[in-house]
Structure formats: C-alpha cells, structure tokens
Amino acid sequence: MNKKLIALALAALPAAAMADVTIYGQIRGGYEYNKTYSSNLSKDANGKPQGSSEINDWTSRLGFKGSEDLGNGLKAIWQVESAISVDGTNPTGFGTRDTFIGLAGDGWGQIRLGRLSNYPNMDMEQVDPGYYSGQSVGGLGMFTRLDTRVNNSIRYDSPNWYGFSYMALWGVDEARTPVAGSRSNNQLINIGLSYENSGYFGKYSFLSKADSNLVGGIKDWHRLEAGYNANNIYVAFGFQQVRGQLGISAGGLTDAGGLYYNDNAATANWTQLAAQNPGLASGSLQQARTREIALTGGYTFGAFTPYLSYAKGYNLNVSNYGDVANTGYDQWVLGLDYALSKRTDVYTSYGHVSWKLPGAQNENSFGLGLIHRF
Template sequence: MKKSLLAFAVLAAFAGTTAAQTNVSIYGVADAGITRFDNGATTTTRIDSGIQSGSRIGFRGTEDLGGGLSAIFTLENGFNIDDGTLGQGGRLFGRQAFVGLSSNTVGAIKFGRQYNPIRSAIEGVDPFALGLAGRADNVFNVFGDRTDNTINFTTANFGGFTGQVAYSLGEVAGSNSIGRSFGLSAGYAAGPLSVIVAHHDQNLAAAGVATGDSKATLLGGTFDFGVAKLHAAYARNKGQTAAGVTNIDRDDILLGVSAPVGGNGRILASWIRRSDDIGANRDADQIALGYTHDLSKRTNLYTSYGRTRNESAATLGGASAAGRDPSVFNVGVRHRF
C-alpha cells in the first residue's frame, strides 16, 4: 500500500511538472446557417456548416525549451455541424496537423499539413476573409487551402516585415518533382497599411503521373482609414500540361471595402474580376455584399449575398452550365470557443 501511494505521489509530481512546462489549449468554431443557392437553372435551400469559418475543434500546444525556443504543435479536426460528419474528406485532422519548433527571435519551422502561403495572403486581403458568399477563392486559386507533407518556415516579425517559405513533397517513388509544390510570401504591416506579395508553384499529378504545372503570383494589400478599410489584390495565373501546352493564362483582380457600423456591426463588400486569355468569352465577375453583427466577443450573426456573371464560356460560382449566372444568399451564426 505504501509503495502504491509513493508511486502515485511521484506520478502526480511528474504530471504537475509537465503541466507547468507545457501549455495545451482546446479551441474551435461552431458555424452553421441557411443557404439559398441558385446555380442558374435550379434553386436549393439547405443548412450549411462553416459558412463564415470552417467548423472545427483544435488542439494547440507549446513547450518552453529555454533560450527563447519552444516546441509547438497544432491538430485541427474539421467537421460538418449540419450532419455531424467529418470534413475534408473524412480525415481525422483534415484542417491543420503539424509539429515544429519556434524561436522568438528567428521564427518557426513546422512539419505536416498546413496552409499555403498564398492562401494565407489572400485571406488577409479579402474583406470576407475567405468566408460567406463573397469569399475570394470563388475566383482566386488557393491551391487547395492546405497541403500535405509540408515543411514551412515563417519568420519572426522584424519591424513589420514577415515572410514564409513552404515546400511540399510529392512523395512519388523515383521522382522528387512529381506532385511537389513550393510557395513563399513576404509582407509588411504597420499602422493602417498592410501589403503582401506571394507566389505558389504546383506540380500537378494524377495517380503518381505528372499532368502539368500551375503557378500564381499575388500582390495585395489593405489600408485602414478608420471609417472604412480598403482591400485590393491582383493575381497572375499561368499553367501548362505535361506536354508543355499552355492551359492556364488569366488575371484575377479584387477591390473591396469593410467598414464598422454601430459599434457591433461590420459591412463587407467586394468586386472580383477574372480575365481569362485561354479562349473567348471566358471572363467573369463576382459581386458580393455582407454584414456581420457581434453579440459577444465569441458569437456573431452574419448574412451575405453574392452573384457571379459569367460570359458565355465561363462557369464560375458553381454555374450549372457555361454562361449562366449563379447566386448565393446565406444567414447564420458563428460561435468561437
């Protein structure tokens, strides 16, 4: 009995020491609402999950290793709150899953499933922050949001300057290039001004066979006047098949505004234009208007409307056929914990 009590005391002391050195937090988002989607031919009304922000539960931890160095990890499970199923194709941690080291003076290096630098850049300049009906990735290419098998280095903040470099391994036997991707970004933020440039290069593959290459370079920024914030972005996209034939050649541009209203509200608006040079009548425009209202620091209501006008050969916005003009309206509630 005495040995058992002694062993329990030692275990408790060890657990207490570990808890003192390691900080682990649980966080998440529960987001759901009603969506009315018109694909240009038929209309569907449904309950959707993650309209403003993807519903998730996450685990984030740090351990102080001394000398300004810390071990870090993040595991995020995405789920569909409308029916309780797993998101991201049923993955257990389909959003982010990485482990790494962080230095206060240098930055952080992380290994695992992570956001692309160009995706993070677009989120930062989009007034809708890649959510609601006006989300910029309806037009801009974010290359799948997150990439597997990624090594990411993010710098510390040096007087407002930050940067990211990411490399994702294709992991195809006998080839270091098939399926691999490379991305980087550099940004500056101080006072009301924020500017960022980002680039992504993706080697496309199917069943372990190279199918081509896709690239995008983005320049974006915001300027906060207090009464309103202006948002702007431009992206140049190029791509080719495995045989070297150009199959992507387009420009995307975003102009937007966000403005506080009445203390707890915010109005969001944007116009996005795609100019496609691959063929005739492939251009498209998206216009969107939204409103969010804070009920507390963690809970808000939202509503938004977006419409895409496609030229006769364009199919953006989930159009049922080329040349049709889809629209979406949603209203819902988001709670962050």
C-alpha cells in the same frame, strides 16, 4: 462515462501535463439559398443550376495546440486541427486542417513540418472576409480557390522586423508518379512576403510546381494583396495570375489543378465559344493563363460591419492563340456582420456571379447564419 469520474480523472493529471495545451475552435454555419454550379443539389437535365435551400457548414474547426520551453529561448510547438461540420456532413479523419510539430526560437522564427497552409490560405485572404460554404458564391471563393493546405510539407516563418516578415514552404512529392516513362517530381515551392504597420498591409505570394508540364495543373501562381484595416475602416485590393495547363476539347475546358475559375461553368456551349474564337485548337493540354482582381471595402459602426466585394476574372489566355473571348466573370458580394459579443456574430450576405461564357447561367447565393469562437 459519469461526469464526476471524468472530472476526477482530469484533476488527477499532473498540472504540468495540461498547462501547455490549448483547446480552441470555431462553430460556423447557416442557411443558404444557392443557385450555383458547385452546389450538390438542384441541377436540371443539362447540368444547369436550380435554386435550392441548404443548411451548410461555414468551415467550422476544432483544434488542440501547445508548446514546451526547452530553454535558451527555444520551444517545441505542436498543433492538431480538424474540420467539423454543423450540418451533419462531417469530414472524415483527424488533423484534416493545419497539423504539425516544430520548433520556435527567440530571434529566428519557427519551423514546422506536417500538413500546413500555403501562404495565401493562412496569411492573406483580406479581400475575402466573409463566411460561406464552398458551394455558394456568397464570398470570393473563386478568387481564393487555390488557397489550401499542403501535405508532406515543411514551412519556415521568420520573425517580424519592423513590420517586415517572410515565409518559405516546401511540399515534397512522395509519389513521383511516372509520366511518359520518366519519374516526375511535382514538388511545390511557396514564398510569402509581408509588411504591416499602423493598419496598412501589403502581402505577396509566389508558388511554383516542378514538372507541371508533365503532370498538368498549375505551373506558377502570383498573388498580391494590399490595403488598410484600422480606425473602423477596411479596404483590401487583390491581384493574382495563375499559369498552367488546361484541356480544351469539344466537351469544354478540362482543368486538373484549379487554373480556370470554375470547372462546372466551363461546360458551356463550346460550339458557340469556338465560333467566337476562330483558330482555337482543341483536343490536348495547352499552356494557359488566368488573371483576376478583387476589391473589398467595409466600415464598422457600433456592432455593425457592412462589406462590399467585387471580383473580376479576365478572359482566359492560351499560348499560341491569345485571349479567348467570353471566358471571364464578374462577381459582387454584399455582406453584413453583426457582433452579438466578442465571440459571437450574426452574418448575412448576398452574392452574384455573371459569366461571360455562352450558355452558362448566372449564379446567386443568399446566406444567414451564426459564428461562435472559443
């Protein structure tokens, strides 16, 4: 369509119809050299990672949002946000990110329904400030692997009281898939608590799934983050514990819901791992637990902000057995952000993961790219 015709059509719309609509987004992407299990490229005959050059998207997005004043301090709110990709592998569908409709009121917060982020995905992740693709280890993607969006959900967010706030999210299970002849209910409940004041912050999230013992995957998940972000100083500490069911067999570890750190690395030498852990049963789903810590520090001087992150996954713990030796990991990430302007950054990082699993190779990633916000 002719650009002049488009401009005339927009000008003809009533001002009130356009005044409450905001268009926003971020374009983020770069070059990565990855040697990782999660990369789509370059595996040898045994499934071990080989180095590969990739042009990857770093979670770009485009969104539309708005509100309408209903009077008496009440507003109708809405948002449609979609993932886009600068590398040509565009996600299908519209509204693939947080998309909702809801109400907000003076003094009581807001309530929304739709496709909504859990608390760690939207309100935490201070330990992971970098930019990277999901298939690299240029950020703490394993520590934040469960941060996601929940379909068919309702979320309430409280107002802020002297730095304190909280949220509650309920994700319904519409399928109620029968298991062993009984109708299951794998609904999700997520509670988040926050305190922020004078640069200091502390955040806690608890998530639980019903009937996880029937359908596998995550049973419950705790995440704690705390730190300081002011006066050019950035420090964040995180701890999380995840419990659920894990398949243990001669082929490795089978994970239905993200309990274990990295499924691809879990196909390590099982014979050797079993020999190091005598008495560890295999062949069925078993109750298991993972624990991790993460620490990130950064300092801004001028336009430069370097970051150093460390994450550690402790040995997997299996009920009726205990800690499974050589099932943890150590990760380091060094990142540098250079602000070209208030809206455009250059970002580079190097990440390294050392696996304790026998036969699992170390993973590495280098990234260099651009971020623009609008």
